[in-house]
Amino acid sequence: MTRFALNRATTKHWPLPELVAGCAEAGVTGVGLWRDDVAAHGAAGAAALVRDAGLTVTSLCRGGFFADPGWYDENRRAIDEAAALGAPALVLVCGGLPAGSRDVDAARAHVGEALGALVPHARAAGVRLAVEPLHPMFCADRCVVSTLEQALDLAEPHPADAVGVVVDTYHLWWDDRVWGQLARAGRAGRIACFQVADWVTPLPAGVLLGRGLPGTGCVELRRFREAVDAAGYAGPVEVEVFAEEVWARPGREVLAEALAGYRDHVA
Amino acid sequence: MTRFALNRATTKHWPLPELVAGCAEAGVTGVGLWRDDVAAHGAAGAAALVRDAGLTVTSLCRGGFFADPGWYDENRRAIDEAAALGAPALVLVCGGLPAGSRDVDAARAHVGEALGALVPHARAAGVRLAVEPLHPMFCADRCVVSTLEQALDLAEPHPADAVGVVVDTYHLWWDDRVWGQLARAGRAGRIACFQVADWVTPLPAGVLLGRGLPGTGCVELRRFREAVDAAGYAGPVEVEVFAEEVWARPGREVLAEALAGYRDHVA
Numbered sequence: 001m002t003r004f005a006l007n008r009a010t011t012k013h014w015p016l017p018e019l020v021a022g023c024a025e026a027g028v029t030g031v032g033l034w035r036d037d038v039a040a041h042g043a044a045g046a047a048a049l050v051r052d053a054g055l056t057v058t059s060l061c062r063g064g065f066f067a068d069p070g071w072y073d074e075n076r077r078a079i080d081e082a083a084a085l086g087a088p089a090l091v092l093v094c095g096g097l098p099a100g101s102r103d104v105d106a107a108r109a110h111v112g113e114a115l116g117a118l119v120p121h122a123r124a125a126g127v128r129l130a131v132e133p134l135h136p137m138f139c140a141d142r143c144v145v146s147t148l149e150q151a152l153d154l155a156e157p158h159p160a161d162a163v164g165v166v167v168d169t170y171h172l173w174w175d176d177r178v179w180g181q182l183a184r185a186g187r188a189g190r191i192a193c194f195q196v197a198d199w200v201t202p203l204p205a206g207v208l209l210g211r212g213l214p215g216t217g218c219v220e221l222r223r224f225r226e227a228v229d230a231a232g233y234a235g236p237v238e239v240e241v242f243a244e245e246v247w248a249r250p251g252r253e254v255l256a257e258a259l260a261g262y263r264d265h266v267a
Numbered sequence: 268m269t270r271f272a273l274n275r276a277t278t279k280h281w282p283l284p285e286l287v288a289g290c291a292e293a294g295v296t297g298v299g300l301w302r303d304d305v306a307a308h309g310a311a312g313a314a315a316l317v318r319d320a321g322l323t324v325t326s327l328c329r330g331g332f333f334a335d336p337g338w339y340d341e342n343r344r345a346i347d348e349a350a351a352l353g354a355p356a357l358v359l360v361c362g363g364l365p366a367g368s369r370d371v372d373a374a375r376a377h378v379g380e381a382l383g384a385l386v387p388h389a390r391a392a393g394v395r396l397a398v399e400p401l402h403p404m405f406c407a408d409r410c411v412v413s414t415l416e417q418a419l420d421l422a423e424p425h426p427a428d429a430v431g432v433v434v435d436t437y438h439l440w441w442d443d444r445v446w447g448q449l450a451r452a453g454r455a456g457r458i459a460c461f462q463v464a465d466w467v468t469p470l471p472a473g474v475l476l477g478r479g480l481p482g483t484g485c486v487e488l489r490r491f492r493e494a495v496d497a498a499g500y501a502g503p504v505e506v507e508v509f510a511e512e513v514w515a516r517p518g519r520e521v522l523a524e525a526l527a528g529y530r531d532h533v534a
Contacts, residue, residue: 097485141468203470
């Protein structure tokens with residue numbers, strides 16, 4: 001279980017001090033944080049909470065949203081927070097179409113421009129930018145980067161240690177081209193994060209909070225884990241589930257179930 | 268407006284006799300029917316209603332759902348109904364994963380086998396099978412064919428007049444590879460139907476009934492129409508929208524709005 005990491009969004013309402021204590025008790029050594037944690041505890045405070053519990057920060061969610069005004073300054077702040085936390089990667093959810101726009105090609109081109117603008121600051125801070133392709137159902141309103149292939153194309157102009165990609169099973173499982181792209185990502189050394197969630201239907205209104213803990217849905221999770229391993233990735237496996245019914249349960253219980261699902265369906 | 272066709276699912280609760288009269292009054296000459304219409308009026312009765320109003324049937328929705336037991340006989344019946352209606356194409360929504368399965372590759376392979384099994388009957392009946400790629404958010408529960416590329420790969424073993432594809436803007440707009448695949452579809456003469464709906468957010472629970480009339484969302488509809496034209500398609504343009512709030516309105520009003528949206532955003 002040494003690769004298992006808990007993305008704190010899975011237990012959204014579990015206060016960070018209890019969360020890190022619960023992880024330590026369960027033998028979990030990695031936690032993916034969100035900028036909410038930084039807002040609540042300060043970067044130094046959140047970093048100390050994690051470190052003092054014997055854990056490391058596996059990633060920070062999230063930067064991106066490049067269609068928003070102020071994206072440049074906001075992303076520079078997110079990079080600084082990742083650096084202060086010791087997070088090796090800043091996950092980027094790149095944003096949807098600008099208000100009123102139908103030009104998805106232009107929005108994707110703008111993501112490339114935004115990466116170029118941010119890379120110098122990220123390199124100086126020692127933080128890797130991690131472009132996350134989101135499921136195509138989020139293309140309009142959350143992320144115009146819809147496939148691993150697009151994410152790799154966007155990363156390609158930059159050094160691999162400056163820009164990588166996030167492989168999230170929830171977003172990519174439907175894509176028959178993903179296996180070839182995972183191999184490509186491996187050859188280029190681009191896999192910055194590997195996140196696991198399962199696909200369950202029916203989807204809820206708004207579709208954001210419809211994910212399942214590992215093993216509760218239809219995704220070939222182990223096939224993904226084996227494919228990222230074959231691509232040379234040896235980092236943490238973050239379980240990241242957004243779901244109201246999961247959030248409503250005690251953090252400790254959710255963590256135990258995530259660990260069991262990881263063991264039975266991922267490891 | 269000679270290419271505009273009304274897919275009757277857009278005005279789901281408009282009884283067919285009133286619908287065809289409303290179309291004729293509005294100068295609309297094509298209507299896409301559903302098997303519900305055949306169930307309600309019989310194939311000969313539905314065909315007569317359409318013909319007597321001076322319209323033609325542009326397509327029949329739908330066959331497919333190849334993960335269901337009984338798919339073979341059900342699809343043969345659907346082919347027979349299409350033939351009796353004079354519908355040139357039977358739209359196939361190919362079905363999701365079998366219950367309890369996580370094997371999307373096997374489900375996709377099974378679609379290919381099912382097409383092979385149905386082609387002889389379809390050819391004998393003079394009905395073209397039209398494989399419809401559905402948005403990846405439907406991959407688990409409605410259609411494992413998620414991209415135009417997959418649909419064309421599935422069609423490829425068969426003569427173009429036996430198996431074509433459906434191009435539906437709602438399902439394909441997010442895909443940066445679709446433009447190249449539309450050109451491929453044109454070269455192979457595979458475009459059997461062209462359907463138009465717009466993408467609007469937020470998506471409703473279950474995500475099936477979240478479509479918008481042309482012009483209400485973020486899809487580059489005219490770019491699609493120009494691309495299918497450039498690919499050599501000269502057939503009808505069916506407006507097909509599933510949405511509770513559209514269904515709740517009078518059919519005549521919805522038709523007028525669909526026509527206006529077609530004129531302003533598609534034609």
